[in-house]
Amino acid sequence: MSAEALSAGVALWRQVADGIEQAIADGRYLPGGKLPGETEIAENYGVNRHTVRRALAALAERGLVRAERGSGTFVRSRRIAYPLRTRTRFSEIINAGGREPRGQLIAAEREPASGALAGQLDLAIGAPLFRIEALRSADGVPISRGTTWLSAVRFPDAPKVFAAKRSMTKVLAHYGISDYRRLSTRITASVVDAADAARLDLAAGRPVLVVESIDVAADGTPLLTSRARFAAERVEFVIEPD
């Protein structure tokens, strides 16, 4: 690593930030990799450590790097663009990004429908549901933790099928539903809880995007409802017209 030439009219911290960004773009620092310490960067550029901190803060705000107190500053993997449309399929989206999608069954339980769930799925209160907990990843990097509810009557072996096929789209196909669409999508943000933090390999306190959605068949019949928590630092939702 070497210091770049300094130019007039551009703040030092900006020049340092641009230099580091270029290094990341060039692959001199790999995604997930560790940058040199702030002191070392300061020496390389011949500037004060505070100036380096300003540069890193600017990069962190843009999501390019992530500082971890006591251990270092790391290059963030680029966020996966995750389009939200009426046809939203995790596998297809990840595949489109040239990555290897994977759904992993964590747990599945049978439970009676609460009032809210019953309303969403157009079932009677207390109707039998499966709650399927899944972890979705791209190229082995955890992307989201999802909880999906669906009728245990209409999809009697959903947990087994999901465990085998690793995709909710394929579960529905297994029961003869070739097409479905998203009826509603609600997005909020929260802080990761301990269980999700472990599954998603996130540090405590990191933000998660929470997506609550209802999928319906072509005729409008509710099929499933889910609540997924996405590692905010690994995805960005893209709202596009259908």
Next chain:
Amino acid sequence: MSAEALSAGVALWRQVADGIEQAIADGRYLPGGKLPGETEIAENYGVNRHTVRRALAALAERGLVRAERGSGTFVRSRRIAYPLRTRTRFSEIINAGGREPRGQLIAAEREPASGALAGQLDLAIGAPLFRIEALRSADGVPISRGTTWLSAVRFPDAPKVFAAKRSMTKVLAHYGISDYRRLSTRITASVVDAADAARLDLAAGRPVLVVESIDVAADGTPLLTSRARFAAERVEFVIEPD
């Protein structure tokens, strides 16, 4: 003309300067043309007039614009217009362009006249000549490298005088020649050689205009002959009727 978006970490004056430079490059301001007044530019960019002045000063230092008190700031022609007439004086031409001319003695040697040189200067073959190597610049920017031959008998201390006066016109004046004219001018083009490239601050392979000329006194007596190499990217020769 419209204001550009402002960005963090880059000084305002620099952003204004970059904006104006881009406008010049785009042809929105024509070479030799007048920029809007400082007050107007300030309004367009939404900054203080002093900030605009700083921007213009930076551009002026780089030779892109030239401010004229009382009348305005003008875009400099990319290339210096270099009229070729019977009265061709480097200093006068550069001065007319609002630039600071300078001639610098690089080397001077005594050598016998070759057949070609003897013919041009109307001297005997083998007659003693001075060969003067000079670098000519405008506002510190190298314009041409010239080799001049003149009689060592008629101009006994030509190298010393040139080193002191930095102008061939003044050398001739020193020897009582108040007026002279160009007898012939031949123009060709070539690629810069290594030595000239270094002196002219040109990248290897750049084109140079080669001018071979003979100057004579009012009575037609040959005074000097020269071969000058001009950085083609910095000058344009203008042929005008006398």
Next chain:
DNA sequence: TGAAGTTGTCTATGTTAATAGACAACTTGA
């Protein structure tokens, strides 16, 4: 000759950038 418009210069003030040093808080590995 005079008015309008231009660049040049001066003083003043507040904000941002950059440096410097010290220490706290935390992680890692021996």
Next chain:
DNA sequence: TCAAGTTGTCTATTAACATAGACAACTTCA
């Protein structure tokens, strides 16, 4: 458990940037 290395935070000082207003010096044109 401890030492070394890391990021986070605080105070302080100096330089550069940006704004504001006023007026001088000069050019152009009616």
